[in-house]
Amino acid sequence: MEDTRSAILSFIQQHPFCTAKDIGNALNLTTADIRYHINILVREGKIQQVNAPGRASNRGRPATTFRINTVPSAHTIIWLCELLIKGITELSKDSSENPLTALLSPYFSALVPTTPSPTLRLNQTIEAMKGLGYEAHWEAHFTGPVLILSNCPYWPLPVKTPHICTLDGFLLEKMSGFQLEQIQRANLDSGHPTTCLFKTISPGSKTGANT
Template identity: 30%
Template sequence: MPLTTRLRILDYLRRHHTATAGDLARFLAMTGANVRYHLAMLEDNQLVEVVGRRHDGNGRPSQVYGLSRHVLGDGLDDLAIAIFEEWLQRLKATEQDAALARLAGRLAGSHPALEQVQKPLPRRLAEAIARLNELHYQARWEAAAAGPKVILGHCPYAAIVSRVPELCRMDVFLLESLLQIPMRQIAHIEPENGEWQCVFQAE
């Protein structure tokens, strides 16, 4: 039974990319404690790893699991860093923001600016969150007195962002492309400082 359960967990993560213990417990019809036991065994064998945190309600954030880099094993991180460094080095400082904005526009998909700005802001936010989650950001938004906040529970570029910090700037442009309002980043994912999410505030 444990072997079958762990294979099912690995297959679920292969198909869905990430999951919390709660997600897996519902899928497997098991208790959270049993799922966490199997996840611990898989983690000990370097088959899964914690890839982020998810805030569900007011309780403690849930750990989000994914297949380990040991399992996925590729050289894409080094390649991506090399491509970004080469690309950015060819640009003048004054050209970098425009280039990052174009890149963000590609990630945003086909959302004509005029068409977007004519939509009510709550609809734009809902569509932006849907697109961000397609891109694996684990995004949500919250109303705030100063304007809506967009909260990203996972950084898809966590493995390389320390070497390519311009990706954070690209995320700002991505949100601005989706929402058609100015945005600024007010918090970064910094696990060593207990910060598990990126937060962006409408200006």
Template identity: 25%
Template sequence: MKNVTGTNAGETTRSSGVPSERGTRARVARLILEHGPVTAADLGERLGLTPAAVRRHLDNLLSEGMIEPRQAHTKGQRGRGRPAKLFGITDAGRSAFEHAYDDLAGSALRFLEEHLGPAAVTEFARQQVAGLVARLAPAMRQIPAEQRVRMLAEALSADGYAASSTKTGTGGEQLCQHHCPVAHVAAAFPQLCEAETEAFGRLLGTPVQRLATIAHGDGICTTHVSPHALARATRIESKEPGR
């Protein structure tokens, strides 16, 4: 599937107004991309498709390498029957959702770098995430520290990053972004990822570390968020006399 977004410049319907096969398949693929591994039943419910229609689109996406089956991880006793099969996006599937303005954005940043220097690209990247910080900072100050990563994940998902948060065994958290709208541009200009990571640290009020990025070829963007207790201890230590 060379273009999952439609046959001609985003066209997803026939002249009759009935969704085309390609258009519906694109909706299935995008739902899998944005919501992580999902079951066929969940896809049918969300999109209003029959089980036979869902299976047809899944089979096509599987044969094209756009999606892959995943093993469901369940806690405790599930009961009789096999666990529901999940379907997740592949790297090929994710790359099919390239944005139309990637080339234009890349050219603009190259022009900026060539004429004003790398510092101008860094400043541009920081300006791009400034809106996220301004929008979330007031709310972040009003909620407990342990709820901030979840709020950030929800905000990023609303912006198209399909983000989630999980606790780690060390008391910290991981922020995962399953989709990156600017991945192809960020591959050439890492300042975009760096500015985003800096913004996460300011919003969450604790040190963060980027462990993986889609721009560098990883399956998802993963950011480790340090426990807030560690951040408080670091601030106290830095204020001790003689330091």
């Protein structure tokens, strides 16, 4: 199976915008066999399915062709992010300020509360974090609201570059107008907490414990 898919990938690499029939003829396999393997390769993100206007199918519509996926893999993106964060941290090692928040602070200057209502500010903050890929909500506690984040979109970056975790607290403080303290950090490895918890300390603060 793997050998067949490797052969298909090799053929597509050498013949971009080929059809399933082209691949089958070259590898002496049926079109049905080729489509089985192609569906797996598409799901894995290794190839892209493209309608080629210059090639028509039997019904006159553009033929479905395939090419190698040029989008960087998740592994490559994680490697690049780790490299960049480590470089930024190394350049800022003599500073007591978190290097990422120091670098990005000017770009987050517009993230200020748009309403005086604490509840509305928290709701707006939660919706903004959901837009970034988090599962987020907040709960009312006796000592004050607690913001809860899960489904970390950066994972597994925090394992090797924990500085990136402080960005969560920085963003939450900027958007909510509350000073926050992170009281739990998520670790998606088995047996560890799956959520990050941020306890509100006081409203209206410009800086917080994690910046």
